[in-house]
Amino acid sequence: MSEHGSNATTANGAHAGETRRDFIHIAAATVAAGGVAAVAWPFIQQLAPAADTRALSSSEVDISKVPEGGEIRVLIGGMPFFIRHRTAAEIASAKAGDTAQLRDPATDASRLRPKKDGTLNPPILITSGTCTHLGCVPVGPSQGTVGEFGGWYCPCHGSHYDTSGRIRKGPAPSNLPIPTYEYVSDTLVKISL
Amino acid sequence: MSGPSTYEPKTGFTKWLDTRLPIVRLAYDSFIDFPTPKNLNYWWTFGGILAVCLVIQIVTGIVLAMHYIASTKDAFASVERIMRDIDYGWLIRNIHATGASMFFLAVYIPMFRGMYYGSYKQPREMLWILGVVIYGLMMATAFMGYVLPWGQMSFHGSAVITNLIGAIPLVGPTIKTYLMGGPAIGDATLNRFFSLHYLLPFVIAGVVILHIWALHVPGNGNPTGVSVKDAKKDTVPFHPYYTVKDGFAIVVFLIVFAAFVFYFPNALGHADNSIEANPLQTPAHIVPEWYLLPFYAILRAITFDIGPIPAKLIGVALMFGSILILFVLPWLDTSKVRSMRYRPFARQMFLGFVIASIGLGFCGANDPDTLIFKFREDKLSLNYTATTGATTSEIFDDFAAAQAKLQSLPPTAGGAIEISKSGFKWLWLSQILSAYYFLYFLVILPVLGVIEKPKPRPASIADSVRKKHGSKAKTAPAGAAAPQAAE
Numbered sequence: 018m019s020e021h022g023s024n025a026t027t028a029n030g031a032h033a034g035e036t037r038r039d040f041i042h043i044a045a046a047t048v049a050a051g052g053v054a055a056v057a058w059p060f061i062q063q064l065a066p067a068a069d070t071r072a073l074s075s076s077e078v079d080i081s082k083v084p085e086g087g088e089i090r091v092l093i094g095g096m097p098f099f100i101r102h103r104t105a106a107e108i109a110s111a112k113a114g115d116t117a118q119l120r121d122p123a124t125d126a127s128r129l130r131p132k133k134d135g136t137l138n139p140p141i142l143i144t145s146g147t148c149t150h151l152g153c154v155p156v157g158p159s160q161g162t163v164g165e166f167g168g169w170y171c172p173c174h175g176s177h178y179d180t181s182g183r184i185r186k187g188p189a190p191s192n193l194p195i196p197t198y199e200y201v202s203d204t205l206v207k208i209s210l
Numbered sequence: 211m212s213g214p215s216t217y218e219p220k221t222g223f224t225k226w227l228d229t230r231l232p233i234v235r236l237a238y239d240s241f242i243d244f245p246t247p248k249n250l251n252y253w254w255t256f257g258g259i260l261a262v263c264l265v266i267q268i269v270t271g272i273v274l275a276m277h278y279i280a281s282t283k284d285a286f287a288s289v290e291r292i293m294r295d296i297d298y299g300w301l302i303r304n305i306h307a308t309g310a311s312m313f314f315l316a317v318y319i320p321m322f323r324g325m326y327y328g329s330y331k332q333p334r335e336m337l338w339i340l341g342v343v344i345y346g347l348m349m350a351t352a353f354m355g356y357v358l359p360w361g362q363m364s365f366h367g368s369a370v371i372t373n374l375i376g377a378i379p380l381v382g383p384t385i386k387t388y389l390m391g392g393p394a395i396g397d398a399t400l401n402r403f404f405s406l407h408y409l410l411p412f413v414i415a416g417v418v419i420l421h422i423w424a425l426h427v428p429g430n431g432n433p434t435g436v437s438v439k440d441a442k443k444d445t446v447p448f449h450p451y452y453t454v455k456d457g458f459a460i461v462v463f464l465i466v467f468a469a470f471v472f473y474f475p476n477a478l479g480h481a482d483n484s485i486e487a488n489p490l491q492t493p494a495h496i497v498p499e500w501y502l503l504p505f506y507a508i509l510r511a512i513t514f515d516i517g518p519i520p521a522k523l524i525g526v527a528l529m530f531g532s533i534l535i536l537f538v539l540p541w542l543d544t545s546k547v548r549s550m551r552y553r554p555f556a557r558q559m560f561l562g563f564v565i566a567s568i569g570l571g572f573c574g575a576n577d578p579d580t581l582i583f584k585f586r587e588d589k590l591s592l593n594y595t596a597t598t599g600a601t602t603s604e605i606f607d608d609f610a611a612a613q614a615k616l617q618s619l620p621p622t623a624g625g626a627i628e629i630s631k632s633g634f635k636w637l638w639l640s641q642i643l644s645a646y647y648f649l650y651f652l653v654i655l656p657v658l659g660v661i662e663k664p665k666p667r668p669a670s671i672a673d674s675v676r677k678k679h680g681s682k683a684k685t686a687p688a689g690a691a692a693p694q695a696a697e
């Protein structure tokens with residue numbers, strides 16, 4: 018506090034009381050601000066996903082029930098996921114896409130996860146069901162529209178995804194993300210958020 | 211403007227009260243004796259209309275909250291129950307839903323008025339800024355309210371908006387999670403939106419008080435933009451002159467309001483919102499409510515990356531920017547002349563701005579890729595991969611020719627015939643209009659203030675009124691074009 022005046026150290030000058038008062042003001046305000054921040058935190062953090070919400074963030078899905086050429090859609094924690102059983106032609110066209118000009122380059126193989134025995138299972142493609150543009154749910158084979166590249170079509174602003182879930186045309190910036198998932202057995206996958 | 215108070219308490223009780231809580235004096239000075247420029251036109255009557263709107267929304271909203279259930283399982287059904295089973299529930303909900311649209315209608319008109327008559331200029335910057343704050347709060351309230359009925363548009367519209375917030379770099383995803391309270395829009399989101407939707411109108415009411423306070427320091431602007439010089443000659447008391455004028459405007463407004471409530475209650479809403487929300491199925495066209503369409507159009511106008519910045523982020527930035535820019539409008543407009551009546555060129559530019567804003571609304575309602583008009587008849591195009599590996603597309607007039615060519619191609623070419631359209635897209639219109647929107651604020655207004663030569667302005671409000679009514683007036687001296695000094 019000595020920078021406030023030379024008489025601060027003696028504490029008996031005419032201005033001494035002011036410097037001490039300044040100190041008390043600043044100290045009190047700091048403590049009050051700390052207290053406000055400490056109380057504010059719980060009020061902010063309560064907005065975060067609650068424990069039960071977080072607990073529901075993974076789910077096991079039986080993939081043997083998905084018909085060839087079709088797909089099922091599951092909601093995990095409110096988020097949509099696509100599980101698609103691709104036909105041989107669809108797998109071929111996804112492979113062919115590996116060499117095309119892609120906005121978000123990725124090979125079809127890199128978008129699959131290995132089974133327990135370490136091999137890939139190309140017929141089953143699992144992707145997020147949220148368009149990477151603004152979050153609509155694209156339509157697919159069960160809605161009768163698959164877009165120009167045979168995969169999915171987002172009706173909101175016209176994004177076309179191919180049979181590997183890669184963005185090929187339209188405003189979406191990136192491919193349909195691949196969620197974290199693993200094969201629990203040959204017919205059961207566990208998808209987590 | 212508010213001179214010394216002229217309130218005289220008459221009864222014993224009001225005298226007693228006046229020395230303890232001078233609330234009657236405050237009301238008297240603010241709404242009875244308040245000196246108001248005598249030349250205000252009907253564009254100035256929206257303050258009263260907006261106050262009525264706010265009260266209607268709060269009263270109907272409180273009633274609806276008594277019957278509404280904020281849960282993804284019950285929300286839609288509880289709204290249907292309000293519409294079908296609760297006595298007069300249909301009426302109250304129709305008033306509340308229509309009221310939101312009416313509220314925005316009544317806020318857009320004085321916003322444009324403020325821009326035309328330069329109401330935001332010194333010394334009324336705070337008044338304008340508080341108005342923009344109210345407008346922002348209204349948008350937040352309306353957005354959250356629209357989610358509550360839990361229809362398809364509620365759900366997917368809010369998914370789009372929360373995703374926009376998620377697109378903000380660094381902090382976006384965190385804010386988004388805190389807003390939704392989970393990985394997706396669900397029960398947690400619905401409950402907090404309900405809570406905030408109930409709260410915000412009262413916050414609006416608080417800011418309205420500040421707005422009125424900020425109005426009562428410099429007093430009303432007026433169509434000439436000339437400041438009040440002589441309160442006796444230039445002003446009239448608010449009551450009865452403007453209570454009657456505002457009252458008349460409110461009645462006319464309520465007639466329009468009632469027409470919508472009773473005859474076209476669904477005209478301003480979207481049919482998809484009568485379908486319960488289904489997170490797995492997105493409606494074919496997601497459109498926000500009409501009052502947000504211009505901003506939606508600006509968002510979608512950006513379809514190209516600029517350098518390393520992705521198109522999506524630019525779109526989001528411009529959409530928020532188009533609203534935030536209103537806060538600095540008082541400093542962007544460099545002209546000292548308030549009213550555009552006396553700014554011949556600015557006036558044309560302003561007309562362009564109004565057209566651009568409304569045009570953007572239409573752009574927002576239409577699919578960006580559909581055509582406004584065609585350049586030529588639709589033709590056929592044959593797309594295939596040529597032997598060189600390049601993707602080729604040929605245009606044909608008739609199907610037989612295209613078919614013949616397709617047959618002559620090797621099977622590896624993967625040829626396909628499509629309809630080829632060529633015309634002017636809604637997207638292009640929204641790009642042009644968005645560009646004008648920003649140019650108006652960032653280039654036209656700052657530059658015009660410097661280079662434009664304004665027309666002579668009347669010497670005083672009293673003068674302009676006298677002139678209008680044909681009596682002999684001392685018109686402004688020829689040299690009055692010099693920038694008007696602020697009072």
Ligand code: FES
Pocket residue numbers: 148149150151152153171172173174175176187188189
């Ligand atoms: S949200 Fe899918 S294209 Fe915009």
